Amino acid sequence: MKSVFPALRRPLPLALLGLALFQAAPALADKLPDPAANKDSGVWTASSGSSPVFSPVNDQDAILAKQGAAIFAKACASCHDHPQGRIPPSNSLGFRSPESIVGVLTTGPMKPMAMLAGLNADDIRAVATHLTGRQPGTGPKPLPNLCTTPGAPVRIGPDDWPFLARDQSNSGHQSHPGIGAADLPRLKLKWAYAYPGGIGSEPIVAGGRVFTSTGTGDVVSLDAQTGCTRWTYATERSIRRVSVGAPASQPDQPLVFVGDTKGTVYAIDANTGTLRWKTEVEDHVLTRLTASPTLAGDRLFVPISSMEDPLTHDPDYPCCTFRGGVAAIDVTSGKLLWKTHTIAQTPKPTGKKSARGQPLSSPAGAAIWTPLAADVKRQVVYAATGESYDMDNPKGAYAIMAFDMATGAVRWQQSALPPAKVRDAECKARGEDTDCRNIFGFGSPPLLADLPDGRQLVMAGQKYGMVYALDPDRKGRIVWRNKIAYGGDVGGVMYGMASAGGQLYVPVGDVDALPGKNPGAVVKLNLANGRELWRTPAPPPHCSWGERGCHAAQSASVALLPDFAFVGSWDGHLRAYDNATGKILWDTDTAGKFPAVNGIDAEGGAVSGYAQAVVNGAVYVVSGAASQRRPGNALLVYTVDGK
Structure with missing residues (x-):
């Protein structure tokens, strides 16, 4: 995101600032459609700039994408066009689903930046459409796929994988994998x-x-x-x-x-x-x-x-x-x-x-x-x-x-x-x-x-x-x-x-x-x-x-x-x-x-x-x-x- 802090001319503690903003701001996610699966539509085209260009599939998407492009250029491009560290580059953002873009800006790690930049639900929707070529909520949604029979009680065994690196030591080693x-x-x-x-x-x-x-x-x-x-x-x-x-x-x-x-x-x-x-x-x-x-x-x-x-x-x-x-x-x-x-x-x-x-x-x-x-x-x-x-x-x-x-x-x-x-x-x-x-x-x-x-x-x-x-x-x-x-x-x-x-x-x-x-x-x-x-x-x-x-x-x-x-x-x-x-x-x-x-x-x-x-x-x-x-x-x- 582009700088979202220039208005802070006094050294207000960030924890207090964030708490006040979270309490005062509307629940952006409540105004957005239910998340859908990552299934893009449209066609990628070449771009002379660093930001990705995804051709929308209809006029409504194109209008909203144009609005989103202006918002992205003003609020986001300075960081994503010149990424440092773990900031994703602009040309990788279009690979995401529009729902994931919305999630990152409304409930994810970029929520504080989006709120401080003054982005509302419509702005976020437009940015997601610009980056991915379709509006959030317009793709097919996953089924609940609930199990039809009861499962056995969960018992963690010695050959399970309960941690990221399998065990408390982070060994990454599975001695009994069941395959060779x-x-x-x-x-x-x-x-x-x-x-x-x-x-x-x-x-x-x-x-x-x-x-x-x-x-x-x-x-x-x-x-x-x-x-x-x-x-x-x-x-x-x-x-x-x-x-x-x-x-x-x-x-x-x-x-x-x-x-x-x-x-x-x-x-x-x-x-x-x-x-x-x-x-x-x-x-x-x-x-x-x-x-x-x-x-x-x-x-x-x-x-x-x-x-x-x-x-x-x-x-x-x-x-x-x-x-x-x-x-x-x-x-x-x-x-x-x-x-x-x-x-x-x-x-x-x-x-x-x-x-x-x-x-x-x-x-x-x-x-x-x-x-x-x-x-x-x-x-x-x-x-x-x-x-x-x-x-x-x-x-x-x-x-x-x-x-x-x-x-x-x-x-x-x-x-x-x-x-x-x-x-x-x-x-x-x-x-x-x-x-x-x-x-x-x-x-x-x-x-x-x-x-x-x-x-x-x-x-x-x-x-x-x-x-x-x-x-x-x-x-x-x-x-x-x-x-x-x-x-x-x-x-x-x-x-x-x-x-x-x-x-x-x-x-x-x-x-x-x-x-x-x-x-x-x-x-x-x-x-x-x-x-x-x-x-x-x-x-x-x-x-x-x-x-x-x-x-x-x-x-x-x-x-x-x-x-x-x-x-x-x-x-x-x-x-x-x-x-x-x-x-x-x-x-x-x-x-x-x-x-x-x-x-x-x-x-x-x-x-x-x-x-x-x-x-x-x-x-x-x-x-x-x-x-x-x-x-x-x-x-x-x-x-x-x-x-």
């Missing part, structure tokens, strides 16, 4: 599900159910065998991640845990879909919970992030007041037990002004974008933090941190920010005129890995392309480091690594790779010393949707099985890599259209971010979870012979 390398040629699509309004979160598979969230903000429970819907729970905001678990004191009462884009955590009964409790963990107006909570015992640990970091590039924004953090919640009652910020100091006005005269505050930043790793043995949770929002380099940013489970005290932290001379040389080599320290933050969750001799290491993958091994028994002392990728603000080692048997498997998503260098790869490292055992470059990208947004970066989390590893790619392909040699054993394109169990087409796209859940011989793949490239709305389930 010999089964790969026979994998076929069993069923597909079309996410209403686009993809919300990854599939979590446990107790015979698939738990996930949709672009409309609904949390859904699907039958793992057929894809029929067991229940739906409507939240108040967008949901980006899901996890499931049973409290240690109530093992027969499994709960689904989600966090929204307003800082609220929900616990939902896994069997019935009824709300057990919801708790706000952060009230900053730009809070966004992007990582799933982690359950350990009777405590739920929640990482906290925000959407303030893209606004650090806006000279009209009074930067910055958000600090990342970790919160602990009693899982049986929903009571907030403690919250610890990654940066200990409270932000205060610095007396400095931005280029446009806005007041500046610090310290700020160090958001936690990815799940925590729970270390029950040492009674700590590990977090990987992002960049500082200013130039002060506060303690807690660019770091791996260990928080005491009982008190929230910081046991230790290890910074991964290189010295100033190294940073300056790196930025100069990359052609950056200003500090490029954002590449030194972490976009991959920490991983507690086991060595064959019984020792453990905390592994961390950095956007800079560096992989670190830290000793958890020596206050995070760095045991080894290995730079395996060129890196970048949205690149290097992103999302999830995987480990088993003293080996580490790392995806490389070098979006900013130098000319002639392969932007994607899978790398296997020796866990004990960091030595590279093999590296398999990504094949040249072949995208079924064409050249727009086609890329070979491999930014998806690794799903590691005994014989091979599944890794997705931005070109829409899912591949299986032989664990011993790195040879590609199997390759399938997930970016097509697939008839879905809920009555409309599921359409795939880039495979990014999420790992593939592998449970009882079935491979659950999310295709299209990508804001930077080709979005989609597909959950695809592959089994041997499709049975």
Whole structure:
């Protein structure tokens, strides 16, 4: 969005500002049609500018699209035409459904910006029509597809996939997948599900159910065998991640845990879909919970992030007041037990002004974008933090941190920010005129890995392309480091690594790779010393949707099985890599259209971010979870012979 803060000539606290705006503004979503599936109509045409052009299919759409183009140019283009960090480029927005555009601006992460820009429901509808070529609510809607027979009670088993990276350690390893390398040629699509309004979160598979969230903000429970819907729970905001678990004191009462884009955590009964409790963990107006909570015992640990970091590039924004953090919640009652910020100091006005005269505050930043790793043995949770929002380099940013489970005290932290001379040389080599320290933050969750001799290491993958091994028994002392990728603000080692048997498997998503260098790869490292055992470059990208947004970066989390590893790619392909040699054993394109169990087409796209859940011989793949490239709305389930 273009600057939406120039009218703020006094340093009003953002949390209070956001609260006042939320209370005073009309409910935009209530004025909009029901969300529909991601099914575009119309024809793409060439554009001399950076914004996409989609030819509307009728005069009414064309009139509204023209209005939306003017609104987009005034309120949105300055950021999306010149994207920084995680801001999606303009030419990727047209791949979304109009319903997902509306959702992002009315209940999703861009709601504060839309409200501060003064966009009403009609404005948002026009922008969505401009970007996608049709009005929201005019496409086919998914069917409820309710299950007709009662399901068995949910019981979470040892071979289920209840977390993003399968377990509390974020190992990404499934020791009993139910399939082997010999089964790969026979994998076929069993069923597909079309996410209403686009993809919300990854599939979590446990107790015979698939738990996930949709672009409309609904949390859904699907039958793992057929894809029929067991229940739906409507939240108040967008949901980006899901996890499931049973409290240690109530093992027969499994709960689904989600966090929204307003800082609220929900616990939902896994069997019935009824709300057990919801708790706000952060009230900053730009809070966004992007990582799933982690359950350990009777405590739920929640990482906290925000959407303030893209606004650090806006000279009209009074930067910055958000600090990342970790919160602990009693899982049986929903009571907030403690919250610890990654940066200990409270932000205060610095007396400095931005280029446009806005007041500046610090310290700020160090958001936690990815799940925590729970270390029950040492009674700590590990977090990987992002960049500082200013130039002060506060303690807690660019770091791996260990928080005491009982008190929230910081046991230790290890910074991964290189010295100033190294940073300056790196930025100069990359052609950056200003500090490029954002590449030194972490976009991959920490991983507690086991060595064959019984020792453990905390592994961390950095956007800079560096992989670190830290000793958890020596206050995070760095045991080894290995730079395996060129890196970048949205690149290097992103999302999830995987480990088993003293080996580490790392995806490389070098979006900013130098000319002639392969932007994607899978790398296997020796866990004990960091030595590279093999590296398999990504094949040249072949995208079924064409050249727009086609890329070979491999930014998806690794799903590691005994014989091979599944890794997705931005070109829409899912591949299986032989664990011993790195040879590609199997390759399938997930970016097509697939008839879905809920009555409309599921359409795939880039495979990014999420790992593939592998449970009882079935491979659950999310295709299209990508804001930077080709979005989609597909959950695809592959089994041997499709049975």
